[in-house]
Amino acid sequence: MMKKKVKNMNVNNTIKEVIVDTIIGFDIESIKEDQVFSTAGIDSLDHMNLLLAIEEKFDIFIPEEEVEQCSSISGIASYIEK
Amino acid sequence: MNIGIKSIHTYCPEYFLDNFEQSKKWGVEKDFINNKIGSIKLSRMKECEDTTDIAQYAVENLFQSNDSLRSKIQCLIVVTQNPDNGGLPHSSAILHKKLELEKNCAVFDLSLGCSGYVQGLSIAKAFMESQGFKNGILVTADPYSKIIDANDRDTALLFGDAATATWLGENPLWSIKNCDFGIVSDKYEALQVSNSKLVMKGREVFNFAAFYVPKSIQKVLNDSGLKIEDIDMVLLHQGSRFIVETLARRLGTEGRTPFSSKNYGNTISSSIPMMLAELNLHTSRRILLSGFGVGLSWATCILEKIEK
Numbered sequence: 001m002m003k004k005k006v007k008n009m010n011v012n013n014t015i016k017e018v019i020v021d022t023i024i025g026f027d028i029e030s031i032k033e034d035q036v037f038s039t040a041g042i043d044s045l046d047h048m049n050l051l052l053a054i055e056e057k058f059d060i061f062i063p064e065e066e067v068e069q070c071s072s073i074s075g076i077a078s079y080i081e082k
Numbered sequence: 083m084n085i086g087i088k089s090i091h092t093y094c095p096e097y098f099l100d101n102f103e104q105s106k107k108w109g110v111e112k113d114f115i116n117n118k119i120g121s122i123k124l125s126r127m128k129e130c131e132d133t134t135d136i137a138q139y140a141v142e143n144l145f146q147s148n149d150s151l152r153s154k155i156q157c158l159i160v161v162t163q164n165p166d167n168g169g170l171p172h173s174s175a176i177l178h179k180k181l182e183l184e185k186n187c188a189v190f191d192l193s194l195g196c197s198g199y200v201q202g203l204s205i206a207k208a209f210m211e212s213q214g215f216k217n218g219i220l221v222t223a224d225p226y227s228k229i230i231d232a233n234d235r236d237t238a239l240l241f242g243d244a245a246t247a248t249w250l251g252e253n254p255l256w257s258i259k260n261c262d263f264g265i266v267s268d269k270y271e272a273l274q275v276s277n278s279k280l281v282m283k284g285r286e287v288f289n290f291a292a293f294y295v296p297k298s299i300q301k302v303l304n305d306s307g308l309k310i311e312d313i314d315m316v317l318l319h320q321g322s323r324f325i326v327e328t329l330a331r332r333l334g335t336e337g338r339t340p341f342s343s344k345n346y347g348n349t350i351s352s353s354i355p356m357m358l359a360e361l362n363l364h365t366s367r368r369i370l371l372s373g374f375g376v377g378l379s380w381a382t383c384i385l386e387k388i389e390k
Contacts, residue, residue, distance in 0.1 A: 043114060043118065045118050045288075045322075045324045048284065048285050048288050048289075049288070049292075049324075049328055051285075052288070052289055052292055052293075064283075064285070067285070
């Protein structure tokens with residue numbers, strides 16, 4: 001699946017909305033945009049679920065070798081905007 | 083002729099691994115075991131036992147409640163990918179001997195994993211109806227303890243051993259209705275045995291299930307002229323608590339999609355019949371089953387209770 005550039009969109013805020021929708025009870029105010037998810041209480045399975053939701057939201061495919069980059073809000077945003 | 087499910091009997095070994103204890107070597111927290119894996123214990127057959135032993139215990143539990151059935155069995159099907167003796171002869175042949183069934187009996191294995199029970203129901207029903215068989219047994223027995231690498235965190239915390247025996251025949255309790263099957267075979271490497279040990283790519287299996295299972299369920303509902311609200315219980319393969327709850331959220335069936343493998347783990351093709359045997363389904367009229375995993379394959383069907 002080809003990546004689609006997302007233009008004119010506040011990507012970081014959209015990623016935060018996806019986090020809130022995907023990880024029940026997660027306090028989005030508790031995480032900084034460059035903070036690695038695992039240090040904010042988002043475990044490996046939540047991360048997996050989050051990446052799937054991001055793929056669906058932005059109509060992109062995140063290959064296995066990009067998962068490490070996509071381990072923070074800003075990391076995901078960078079990948080989406082590549 | 084309408085072949086369906088008459089009763090289901092199970093066998094779960096009495097020895098268990100403590101998942102909290104074994105998770106310490108990876109520094110896995112209790113909350114992760116409780117809330118994500120979901121199974122605090124994993125059932126294990128004895129080292130001296132093999133697949134057909136636990137299968138035999140499940141079928142003998144069935145015969146205990148119906149003594150005259152043994153001589154009436156016309157087909158015996160075993161769902162397993164961990165057969166005795168590497169699969170030659172087929173485990174169902176070994177089991178047939180152990181159970182002392184009649185010679186005039188069709189006996190074969192189905193090499194399927196977590197989708198095996200639902201596929202097995204459909205195959206058994208079609209086969210029995212085409213041959214006019216009145217009594218058959220569908221066995222699930224896939225003890226992953228034979229292939230688990232105890233040092234692999236991705237798999238060692240998930241799987242338990244168990245076996246089930248489903249009596250199929252006329253005048254059933256549950257009628258087997260519409261089914262849907264499929265496979266994404268270009269992802270088969272996501273769940274396979276390599277060097278005699280199970281290897282799993284968790285993200286690929288998760289993405290597969292999250293994407294294809296809801297579509298399969300919707301297709302079965304559409305084919306049946308039903309809506310998800312018409313289903314009393316949605317029984318999903320018990321991969322982990324996380325996958326069951328994630329799928330329930332995606333389907334909008336929270337409260338009707340139980341996770342019930344807390345005390346024995348993911349028992350592969352046995353997970354759905356274990357639920358059918360253990361849950362209180364007296365008030366349920368229509369149940370949806372969906373198994374998914376090895377292949378990566380799925381199988382979904384609807385069961386409808388026949389009012390007596």
